[in-house]
Amino acid sequence: xxxxxxxxxxxxxxxxxxxxxxxxxxxxxxxxxxxxxxxxxxxxxxxxxxxxxxxxxxxxxxxxxxxxxxxxxxxxxxxxxxxxxxxxxxxxxxxxxxxxxxxxxxxxxxxxxxxxxxxxxxxxxxx
Amino acid sequence: xxxxxxxxxxxxxxxxxxxxxxxxxxxxxxxxxxxxxxxxxxxxxxxxxxxxxxxxxxxxxxxxxxxxxxxxxxxxxxxxxxxxxxxxxxxxxxxxxxxxxxxxxxxxxxxxxxxxxxxxxxxxxxxxxxxxxxxxxxxxxxxxxxxxxxxxxxxxxxxxxxxxxxxxxxxxxxxxxxxxxxxxxxxxxxxxxxxxxxxxxxxxxxxxxxxxxxxxxxxxxxxxxxxxxxxxxxxxxxxxxxxxxxxxxxxxxxxxxxxxxxxxxxxxxxxxxxxxxxxxxxxxxxxxxxxxxxxxxxxxxxxxxxxxxxxxxxxxxxxxxxxxxxxxxxxxxxxxxxxxxxxxxxxxxxxxxxxxxxxxxxxxxxxxxxx
Numbered sequence: 001x002x003x004x005x006x007x008x009x010x011x012x013x014x015x016x017x018x019x020x021x022x023x024x025x026x027x028x029x030x031x032x033x034x035x036x037x038x039x040x041x042x043x044x045x046x047x048x049x050x051x052x053x054x055x056x057x058x059x060x061x062x063x064x065x066x067x068x069x070x071x072x073x074x075x076x077x078x079x080x081x082x083x084x085x086x087x088x089x090x091x092x093x094x095x096x097x098x099x100x101x102x103x104x105x106x107x108x109x110x111x112x113x114x115x116x117x118x119x120x121x122x123x124x125x126x127x
Numbered sequence: 128x129x130x131x132x133x134x135x136x137x138x139x140x141x142x143x144x145x146x147x148x149x150x151x152x153x154x155x156x157x158x159x160x161x162x163x164x165x166x167x168x169x170x171x172x173x174x175x176x177x178x179x180x181x182x183x184x185x186x187x188x189x190x191x192x193x194x195x196x197x198x199x200x201x202x203x204x205x206x207x208x209x210x211x212x213x214x215x216x217x218x219x220x221x222x223x224x225x226x227x228x229x230x231x232x233x234x235x236x237x238x239x240x241x242x243x244x245x246x247x248x249x250x251x252x253x254x255x256x257x258x259x260x261x262x263x264x265x266x267x268x269x270x271x272x273x274x275x276x277x278x279x280x281x282x283x284x285x286x287x288x289x290x291x292x293x294x295x296x297x298x299x300x301x302x303x304x305x306x307x308x309x310x311x312x313x314x315x316x317x318x319x320x321x322x323x324x325x326x327x328x329x330x331x332x333x334x335x336x337x338x339x340x341x342x343x344x345x346x347x348x349x350x351x352x353x354x355x356x357x358x359x360x361x362x363x364x365x366x367x368x369x370x371x372x373x374x375x376x377x378x379x380x381x382x383x384x385x386x387x388x389x390x391x392x393x394x395x396x397x398x399x400x401x402x403x404x405x406x407x408x409x410x411x412x413x414x415x416x417x418x419x420x421x422x423x424x425x426x427x428x429x430x431x432x433x434x435x436x437x438x439x440x441x442x443x444x445x446x447x448x449x450x451x452x453x454x455x456x457x458x459x460x461x462x463x464x465x466x467x468x469x470x471x472x473x474x475x476x477x478x479x480x481x482x483x484x485x486x487x488x489x490x491x492x493x494x495x496x497x498x
Contacts, residue, residue: 036171040425062449063165063358064429064452065427
């Protein structure tokens, strides 16, 4: 299972890449492997406000719909429009073309509860 | 994510093929009180294997019940909706067992094995209830024997299924059952299935389960035979519009409402639930189980999503998924009768948003039968 070093992770299997005030959000390789065969992604609207640990998107596999929680609070600035036609990108490139949405971080956003790669690896029992 | 995923309760039953599933690194889930593979590699891959080549499913969780005795033909005919008198020896039929109000206890396949002997294959989650119901109504001259623990079973389904079985001998024709041998294992093989493809269901002693499973995988290697889990079983049966008891059928729905009237002989002497069905046939139904389809890029429909027309809620889905063959969302649901005709425009409520859909003719998938 891939767990890139440069990302922060939520216990609920989302990742966030922080670039100054913008956070890019997706689901982890472990999460996509557990879900398998993603066939539909419901994204938040640009301009919507998302709150850390609250539902922000839905990813659907053949079998079930799964809530995706925002790892950080902020305003959605961009969503991955490619997923409408190619939801399977979340399976094939969860840390790249399969990203879900970007948020402008809230002033003084608290990132201290997010895990680093080592802590997330320990959580999922990966080597 | 996965907040709702509970740890596997230890009281779940396991089939004699559990060890084989672990060896193949299957993803296991709880289903009807059993710990079963939901997939081995991916639901989509396994679905395509069955549509294009062949797939093998562990169906050992299903129940096998033997009914025999001089009074068995007459008595069993009063317990089931289809007409048993039409069965020749070695032939089977899809049928339903109803409660006193005409609601479905179980849907099953009954095979006639001899003049007065029958073999019933029932749903895993209903074995206890079915056997209790049969025993409660049992009469002198009939024996009811639950053989579920003694049998393991697999379904081999797909266009290449017959090639996998051809070394066994002269194969049974559609809906027929026969005795065969694979290695040292005796088995009953029926030409039936739950996928919309040609296929077989084989029943054999539980202690030979692993041997038979491996033998089939080897026989099927050249035919593209893939182990398949319950995930693909569900998408396959839904495309073929076969109902799932507990979802599309229940104690509160009748076979007429479910569109299963051709498996009900209203004219036969008498059977449990007949009065309700006769009344429904006379006064007309108020709702019916229909197939629905969504356009591309819609979210997959799921059980319990409301179905509406304009502002009126006209029913709800009982099954739903993304169809791997059609590439769109499909489902089954009960709707009020005026809206049950194919072509009817409807809307499906997905998380508070309405998406357009249509009522479709059943089945949603039909295999090409050449010659």
